Amino acid sequence: MPKNIERLFDHIITGDHVKKGKPYPEPYLLAARELAVKPSECVVIENAPYGIMAAKSAGMFCIALTSSLPKEFLKGADIIADKLEDISGLIDKTCEL
Numbered sequence: 001m002p003k004n005i006e007r008l009f010d011h012i013i014t015g016d017h018v019k020k021g022k023p024y025p026e027p028y029l030l031a032a033r034e035l036a037v038k039p040s041e042c043v044v045i046e047n048a049p050y051g052i053m054a055a056k057s058a059g060m061f062c063i064a065l066t067s068s069l070p071k072e073f074l075k076g077a078d079i080i081a082d083k084l085e086d087i088s089g090l091i092d093k094t095c096e097l
Contacts (some may be wrong), residue, residue: 011035023050025058032058043091052076063090 003064006012009036015021032039044062048069049092055062056076064077065087071080079094081087 021054022048023053023057025054028055028058028060032060044096045087047074047079049073049076061094063087063094 005080011031013027013031015027016022018026020026026045028042029039032042036095039059040061042058042060044051044060045065046052046055046062047065047067052062052064052074053076062077062079064071064074064080065084066074066080066082067084074080079090081090
Protein backbone atom coordinates (compact mmCIF):
# COMPACT_ATOMS: atom_id res chain seq x y z
CA MET A 1 0.00 0.00 0.00
CA PRO A 2 1.27 3.52 -0.72
CA LYS A 3 2.74 5.28 2.29
CA ASN A 4 0.20 7.23 4.41
CA ILE A 5 -2.80 6.08 2.36
CA GLU A 6 -4.51 4.89 5.55
CA ARG A 7 -5.23 8.49 6.54
CA LEU A 8 -7.62 8.79 3.58
CA PHE A 9 -9.93 6.00 4.78
CA ASP A 10 -12.06 5.35 7.84
CA HIS A 11 -11.83 1.57 7.34
CA ILE A 12 -9.44 -0.64 5.39
CA ILE A 13 -10.15 -4.35 4.93
CA THR A 14 -7.41 -6.57 3.51
CA GLY A 15 -7.00 -10.29 3.00
CA ASP A 16 -5.30 -10.39 6.41
CA HIS A 17 -8.63 -9.55 8.09
CA VAL A 18 -10.57 -12.57 6.81
CA LYS A 19 -10.25 -16.35 6.76
CA LYS A 20 -11.54 -16.68 3.20
CA GLY A 21 -10.67 -13.97 0.71
CA LYS A 22 -11.99 -13.43 -2.78
CA PRO A 23 -13.81 -15.13 -4.52
CA TYR A 24 -15.61 -15.66 -1.21
CA PRO A 25 -17.78 -12.75 -0.03
CA GLU A 26 -16.21 -12.49 3.43
CA PRO A 27 -14.07 -9.38 2.74
CA TYR A 28 -17.04 -7.41 1.44
CA LEU A 29 -19.39 -8.62 4.16
CA LEU A 30 -16.84 -7.59 6.79
CA ALA A 31 -16.54 -4.16 5.18
CA ALA A 32 -20.33 -3.73 5.27
CA ARG A 33 -20.40 -4.72 8.96
CA GLU A 34 -17.56 -2.31 9.77
CA LEU A 35 -19.45 0.48 8.02
CA ALA A 36 -22.77 -0.55 9.62
CA VAL A 37 -24.57 -0.77 6.27
CA LYS A 38 -26.53 -3.50 4.53
CA PRO A 39 -24.74 -5.32 1.70
CA SER A 40 -27.56 -4.25 -0.61
CA GLU A 41 -26.61 -0.62 0.09
CA CYS A 42 -23.01 -1.11 -1.08
CA VAL A 43 -21.40 -0.42 -4.43
CA VAL A 44 -18.21 -2.36 -5.15
CA ILE A 45 -15.68 -1.29 -7.77
CA GLU A 46 -13.70 -4.25 -9.05
CA ASN A 47 -11.30 -5.10 -11.85
CA ALA A 48 -11.10 -8.90 -11.64
CA PRO A 49 -13.45 -11.91 -11.91
CA TYR A 50 -12.83 -13.17 -8.34
CA GLY A 51 -13.63 -9.74 -6.92
CA ILE A 52 -16.82 -9.55 -8.97
CA MET A 53 -17.82 -13.01 -7.75
CA ALA A 54 -17.17 -11.97 -4.15
CA ALA A 55 -19.19 -8.76 -4.48
CA LYS A 56 -22.17 -10.45 -6.12
CA SER A 57 -22.09 -13.32 -3.59
CA ALA A 58 -22.21 -10.69 -0.85
CA GLY A 59 -25.35 -9.22 -2.41
CA MET A 60 -23.68 -6.00 -3.50
CA PHE A 61 -23.94 -3.93 -6.66
CA CYS A 62 -20.72 -4.26 -8.65
CA ILE A 63 -19.12 -1.94 -11.17
CA ALA A 64 -16.23 -3.52 -13.05
CA LEU A 65 -13.40 -1.40 -14.38
CA THR A 66 -11.55 -2.54 -17.49
CA SER A 67 -8.21 -1.39 -16.08
CA SER A 68 -6.61 -4.83 -16.16
CA LEU A 69 -8.91 -7.11 -18.16
CA PRO A 70 -11.17 -6.70 -21.19
CA LYS A 71 -14.97 -6.61 -20.82
CA GLU A 72 -15.48 -10.27 -21.75
CA PHE A 73 -13.75 -11.30 -18.48
CA LEU A 74 -15.91 -9.00 -16.35
CA LYS A 75 -19.37 -10.15 -17.40
CA GLY A 76 -20.64 -10.91 -13.88
CA ALA A 77 -20.63 -7.23 -12.93
CA ASP A 78 -23.80 -5.13 -12.95
CA ILE A 79 -22.07 -2.41 -14.97
CA ILE A 80 -18.73 -2.28 -16.78
CA ALA A 81 -16.80 0.99 -17.02
CA ASP A 82 -13.87 1.68 -19.31
CA LYS A 83 -12.41 4.60 -17.38
CA LEU A 84 -12.11 5.44 -13.70
CA GLU A 85 -13.56 8.86 -14.51
CA ASP A 86 -16.85 7.20 -15.57
CA ILE A 87 -17.51 5.59 -12.20
CA SER A 88 -18.82 8.65 -10.35
CA GLY A 89 -21.52 9.21 -12.97
CA LEU A 90 -22.43 5.51 -12.98
CA ILE A 91 -22.86 5.52 -9.21
CA ASP A 92 -25.06 8.62 -9.43
CA LYS A 93 -27.25 6.95 -12.08
CA THR A 94 -27.43 3.74 -10.04
CA CYS A 95 -28.57 5.62 -6.94
CA GLU A 96 -31.39 7.23 -8.93
CA LEU A 97 -32.87 3.82 -9.84
